Amino acid sequence: MSATPANPARGHLLRCGPGESLLDVAKYQATGGFQALRKALAMPPAALIDEVKKATIRGRGGAGFPAGTKWSFLPKDNPKPRYLVINADEGEPGTFKDRYFLEQDPFPLLEGIAISAYAIGAHTAYLYVRGEFVRGIKVLEDAVEAMRKAGALGRSVLGSPFSLEIIVHPGAGAYICGEESALLESIEGKPGRPRNRPPFPAVAGLWACPTIINNVETMACVRLVLMHGADAFLAMGLPKDGGPKIYGLSGHVKRPGLYEAPLGLSLRTLIYDFGGGTIDDRPIKGIIPGGSSTPVLGPDALDVAMDFESIKAVGSMLGTAAATIFTEGTCPVAVLLRISRFYAHESCGQCTPCRDGTGWLERIVESIEHGTARPGDCDVLLAAANQIMGNTICALGDAAALPVISFVNRFRDDFEAHIAGRGCPYGAA
Amino acid sequence: MALAFTPEVDREFDRIVRRYPNRRAALIPTLILADREFGYLSREAMDYVAKRLELPAAWVLSTATFYTMLRKRPTGKHHVQVCVNVACYLKGADQLGDHLKKRLGIGFGEVTPDGLFSLEGVQCLAACGTAPVLQVNGAYHEDMTPEKADALIQSLRTAPAPGGATSGPGGAV
Numbered sequence A: 001m002s003a004t005p006a007n008p009a010r011g012h013l014l015r016c017g018p019g020e021s022l023l024d025v026a027k028y029q030a031t032g033g034f035q036a037l038r039k040a041l042a043m044p045p046a047a048l049i050d051e052v053k054k055a056t057i058r059g060r061g062g063a064g065f066p067a068g069t070k071w072s073f074l075p076k077d078n079p080k081p082r083y084l085v086i087n088a089d090e091g092e093p094g095t096f097k098d099r100y101f102l103e104q105d106p107f108p109l110l111e112g113i114a115i116s117a118y119a120i121g122a123h124t125a126y127l128y129v130r131g132e133f134v135r136g137i138k139v140l141e142d143a144v145e146a147m148r149k150a151g152a153l154g155r156s157v158l159g160s161p162f163s164l165e166i167i168v169h170p171g172a173g174a175y176i177c178g179e180e181s182a183l184l185e186s187i188e189g190k191p192g193r194p195r196n197r198p199p200f201p202a203v204a205g206l207w208a209c210p211t212i213i214n215n216v217e218t219m220a221c222v223r224l225v226l227m228h229g230a231d232a233f234l235a236m237g238l239p240k241d242g243g244p245k246i247y248g249l250s251g252h253v254k255r256p257g258l259y260e261a262p263l264g265l266s267l268r269t270l271i272y273d274f275g276g277g278t279i280d281d282r283p284i285k286g287i288i289p290g291g292s293s294t295p296v297l298g299p300d301a302l303d304v305a306m307d308f309e310s311i312k313a314v315g316s317m318l319g320t321a322a323a324t325i326f327t328e329g330t331c332p333v334a335v336l337l338r339i340s341r342f343y344a345h346e347s348c349g350q351c352t353p354c355r356d357g358t359g360w361l362e363r364i365v366e367s368i369e370h371g372t373a374r375p376g377d378c379d380v381l382l383a384a385a386n387q388i389m390g391n392t393i394c395a396l397g398d399a400a401a402l403p404v405i406s407f408v409n410r411f412r413d414d415f416e417a418h419i420a421g422r423g424c425p426y427g428a429a
Numbered sequence B: 001m002a003l004a005f006t007p008e009v010d011r012e013f014d015r016i017v018r019r020y021p022n023r024r025a026a027l028i029p030t031l032i033l034a035d036r037e038f039g040y041l042s043r044e045a046m047d048y049v050a051k052r053l054e055l056p057a058a059w060v061l062s063t064a065t066f067y068t069m070l071r072k073r074p075t076g077k078h079h080v081q082v083c084v085n086v087a088c089y090l091k092g093a094d095q096l097g098d099h100l101k102k103r104l105g106i107g108f109g110e111v112t113p114d115g116l117f118s119l120e121g122v123q124c125l126a127a128c129g130t131a132p133v134l135q136v137n138g139a140y141h142e143d144m145t146p147e148k149a150d151a152l153i154q155s156l157r158t159a160p161a162p163g164g165a166t167s168g169p170g171g172a173v
Helices: A026-031 A035-040 A045-054 A069-072 A098-103 A106-120 A133-148 A182-187 A216-228 A230-235 A268-276 A306-314 A332-346 A353-369 A377-388 A396-410 A412-420 B007-020 B025-040 B043-054 B057-066 B086-090 B093-104 B146-158
Strands: A085-088 A124-131 A164-171 A209-213 A242-249 A257-260 A285-288 A322-327 B078-083 B117-122 B135-136 B139-141
Touching: A026 A133, A026 A396, A035 A106, A035 A216, A035 A396, A045 A069, A045 A106, A045 A182, A045 A412, A069 A106, A069 A216, A085 A106, A085 A182, A085 A216, A098 A106, A098 A133, A098 A182, A098 A216, A106 A124, A106 A133, A106 A164, A106 A209, A106 A216, A106 B043, A124 A133, A133 A164, A133 B139, A164 A209, A164 B025, A182 A209, A209 A216, A216 A242, A242 A268, A257 A268, A257 A306, A268 A285, A268 A322, A285 A332, A322 B025, A322 B086, A332 A353, A332 A396, A332 A412, A332 B086, A353 A377, A353 A396, A353 A412, A377 A396, A396 A412, B007 B025, B043 B057, B078 B093, B086 B093, B093 B117, B093 B146, B135 B146, B139 B146
Parallel strands: A085 A124, A085 A209, A124 A164, A242 A322, B078 B117
Antiparallel strands: A242 A257, A285 A322, B078 B135, B135 B139
C-alpha cells in the first residue's frame, strides 16, 4: 500500500469516483475480488481475529471502538447462534460515506462481511440499510444474489465448509436505529428504542443471541487487512488509529464530496487542498468535524489532525470524519437550530431528559434566533443541555447536548447579540 | 372491498417472510411493501399485515407509527421531499423549499388539489456532499437549484405513474 493516494478522490476504499460504479461480480473476481476471503477461510478464526486486532481497525461508525476487541467479547460457551449485523443506517447529518459502498461499490463491503462472519462464527449476517436508500437496497440485493451465484455465499463459501447468508434489511426512517441496540429492536420488528446495557449485544443481542454490530466502512477495512496484511494496513494510518479513512466534506466549500487519506489528515488539507477552499474564499467561521453531534471547532483548529485522539484533544470528536464547514456571514444560531430541531425530532421518547430536554433545546434556540429570548437564556440553554448529558439510556441525548454546549461557548457573542438586539443580526430568522 | 395483495406482491411477501427466523422480524419490510402497494398505511392496511403475519394488531400499530417513512396518510402521486438539515440548509435548502412551495402552490405536508404532488421537508438524506437534495418517490435528485427543480417538476407532470421500484417517503419534519 502506498502511503498517500495520488488522487484523494480515489484510494483503497474509494475505488471509483462520483457517478461511477463497480457492480459486475465477474470483473470484481478478475481484479482480485474474493482473494481476501479465500485467504481468511484458510486461517483458523482465532488467528484471523488476532490479525484484525493487530491492525487496530477502530470502528468507522463514529465511536471508534477497535473492531477486533469488540469481536473478542463474544462468549466462548454460549450454544445459541451468533449473528453479525452491519449498520448501514447512515443518518448522522453531514455524513454520506457509506452510501458510496451501498450504491457504487458493494462487493468489498460484502466480502468484508463474509470475512468477519467467518471470524466470529456467524452463519447469518443482517445488513441494515436506511429505508431512504432505495437504490442502495436494490444494488445490494442484486450483489448478494450475484455473489451467491459466484459461489462466495450460501452453503459452501468458496468451496469451504463455511456457510453464510447475508440478508439486506430495510429501515423505515428513524435516525435512532443507527444506535446499535435500537437497530436490533428494529430488525426484530419493534419500534427502535435503545436497550439498557449490560447485557451488551456481544452477550445478548439479536433475539438475545450473541451479536456483533459493525459499520459498513469497517467491513471494507477488514477486507483491506486481509488483502495487504495488518502491518501494511497499520502503515496507512497511525500507531493507535490504523488504516485509511474516508473523509466527507460539505457546506461552504468549493469541492464538497468524499476523499480518502490515511488517518491523521489535517483539516486544512481536507478543506483547502482537497476541497479547493471555501466558497468566494470567505474566512471560516465554524467547522463541525465529524457529523452534527460533534462539538463545533473554529478556524484555529485547521492544523489539527483528523484522527480519533487528536480531535479529542481539542474538545471534539472524529465521529464519522465528515466535516461540515460554514463561513463568516453565516448565523451560528440558525445553524444550531437546524441541528437541535433534528435531535428533538429524532428522540425516541423513551428517556425523559432526552424526550423533554431536546424539545426544550430546540425551543430556546428558536427563541434566541427569533429574538424572543430573555437575557440569561444562554445559561438556561447550557443548564438544560448539561442536565441531558449522561442521563439517558443511549447517546442521542449527549448528541443533542454537545452541539448546543459547543455552539454557545464558541459563539457566545453571537447568541447574546440576538438576545440584546431582539432578532437575528444576520437576517437569517 | 377488503384490502389484499395481488398474487405478485404475495410472492414478494412470502420471500420476505422466509428470510427470518420469526414473523415479527418481517414486519418492517412487509409494512414497506404494504405502504407501496396500498399508497399509505391505513388502519385497514395495518390490520391486513397483522393478519397476514399472525401478529397482534397493537404490535403492528406501535411499529408503523414509530417510523416516519411509513405513510399514515395519502401523499401525492409524486411525493417531493426537501432535505432541510444542516448541510442542505447551508447550500440553500430553504430557498429551494420556498421555490417549490410557490411553484406547486402548497406548503410542507400538503397535497396539490389534483393529487399529483405532495411536498414535505425531511431530515438528513445522507447526500450532504451534493447538497441541496430532493427525493421524489425514493429517487435522489442532487446538487439542486430552483431551475433544476422546475425542470424536474415539469418532467414529472408528464411522467407515467411511478414504478414499483419506489418506496415510501423519508422522515417527515
